[in-house]
Amino acid sequence: MALPMVVGVDGSEPSLRAVDWAADEAALRGVPLRVVYASLWEHYEGTSIAEGLAKPDEQVLAEDIVDTAARRARLRRPELDVRTEVLTEEPEYALVRESRSASVLVTGTRGRSGLAEALLGSVSLIVAGHAQCPMVVVRGTHDKQAQAGTRGRIVVGVGEKPAGSAAVRFAFDEARRRGVPVEAVRAWRWPAREATDDALTAGEPARLHEQLAVEALHAAFQDVPADVASHRRTVEGPTRSVLVDASRYADLLVVGARRRPGHFGLQLGRVAHGVLHHSACPVAIVPEKG
CATH class of the missing domain: 3.40.50.620 (HUPs)
Known part of the structure; x- marks a missing residue:
C-alpha cells in the first residue's frame, strides 16, 4: 500500500500554501493526502464550550481548519483521496510520528505566530530535524496560493x-x-x-x-x-x-x-x-x- 503524503496545517496562510503544494505532489505520486492538525487544546483548563455544539472552542476550530484545508485540496485536485486527522498533542511530536508512515511530510514556513516569513517557524524547524521521511517546507511565494x-x-x-x-x-x-x-x-x-x-x-x-x-x-x-x-x-x-x-x-x-x-x-x-x-x-x- 502506498504511503500517504502528510501535510501539517494550522489555519495560517503558509500552511494553506503547503496544502496546495502537497495536493499537487500527492496527485503526481498517486497517493492519498492526509491533512493533520495537532494541538494540546484538550489539556487547557477552563476551555469554553462552543454554543450549541457541546464541543470546546478549540476543537471546533481544529475541525474547521482541517475541513477547510481538505476542501481546498479537493478543489485543486478533484481526483485526490483526501483524509483528515485532528490530534490532541504537541504538533512537533505529532508530525515527527506521522513521518514514520508517510511518503513525504509537508509544512509551511511558519504558523500563526505573526513572525516575519523570512524566519522559519519553530514547529517546522524542529520537525525538519527529526522527520523519518523526506520533509518539504514550502517557501518562495507571498500570495495565498502555491504556484505550480x-x-x-x-x-x-x-x-x-x-x-x-x-x-x-x-x-x-x-x-x-x-x-x-x-x-x-x-x-x-x-x-x-x-x-x-x-x-x-x-x-x-x-x-x-x-x-x-x-x-x-x-x-x-x-x-x-x-x-x-x-x-x-x-x-x-x-x-x-x-x-x-x-x-x-x-x-x-x-x-x-x-x-x-x-x-x-x-x-x-x-x-x-x-x-x-x-x-x-x-x-x-x-x-x-x-
Missing part, C-alpha cells in the same frame, strides 16, 4: 558523502515525475590557511579544491537513472549562500540531513538550517544514513 513549478528544474546540493546519497535519489525521482532536469551543485572553498603570495603557485590550491568538488559530483551520479536530464555545477563560495542563490531558479531545492541516533537535540546542520530560512523555493530535507 514554472522554473523547470530541481536543484540538489551534493554533500560530503555523495555516494549513495538519498537526497540525490529523491531529486531525480522528483525530476522524473515532473519531466524536468536536475541540477546538482557542489560548493567548494579555498581555505585561508592555504593562501600564498607566490604568483606561480597561488592557483594550485584553488584547482585542487575545485577538482575535489568535481569528483564529489561524479561520485553522486554513480547510481542515478539515465532517463533524467541532469547538469553538474561546482561553485566557489559558502555552501549555504551557493544553494540559496541556486534556489532562485528552482522549483524545489533538495538537501540531505544526517541523523544522530538517540539524540533529540537540533539535528540540522548549518547548511540545511540556512536554506530552510532563506531559500526562494520549497526545500526538501532528506534523511541520510550514517
Whole structure:
C-alpha cells in the first residue's frame, strides 16, 4: 500500500500554501493526502464550550481548519483521496510520528505566530530535524496560493558523502515525475590557511579544491537513472549562500540531513538550517544514513 503524503496545517496562510503544494505532489505520486492538525487544546483548563455544539472552542476550530484545508485540496485536485486527522498533542511530536508512515511530510514556513516569513517557524524547524521521511517546507511565494513549478528544474546540493546519497535519489525521482532536469551543485572553498603570495603557485590550491568538488559530483551520479536530464555545477563560495542563490531558479531545492541516533537535540546542520530560512523555493530535507 502506498504511503500517504502528510501535510501539517494550522489555519495560517503558509500552511494553506503547503496544502496546495502537497495536493499537487500527492496527485503526481498517486497517493492519498492526509491533512493533520495537532494541538494540546484538550489539556487547557477552563476551555469554553462552543454554543450549541457541546464541543470546546478549540476543537471546533481544529475541525474547521482541517475541513477547510481538505476542501481546498479537493478543489485543486478533484481526483485526490483526501483524509483528515485532528490530534490532541504537541504538533512537533505529532508530525515527527506521522513521518514514520508517510511518503513525504509537508509544512509551511511558519504558523500563526505573526513572525516575519523570512524566519522559519519553530514547529517546522524542529520537525525538519527529526522527520523519518523526506520533509518539504514550502517557501518562495507571498500570495495565498502555491504556484505550480514554472522554473523547470530541481536543484540538489551534493554533500560530503555523495555516494549513495538519498537526497540525490529523491531529486531525480522528483525530476522524473515532473519531466524536468536536475541540477546538482557542489560548493567548494579555498581555505585561508592555504593562501600564498607566490604568483606561480597561488592557483594550485584553488584547482585542487575545485577538482575535489568535481569528483564529489561524479561520485553522486554513480547510481542515478539515465532517463533524467541532469547538469553538474561546482561553485566557489559558502555552501549555504551557493544553494540559496541556486534556489532562485528552482522549483524545489533538495538537501540531505544526517541523523544522530538517540539524540533529540537540533539535528540540522548549518547548511540545511540556512536554506530552510532563506531559500526562494520549497526545500526538501532528506534523511541520510550514517
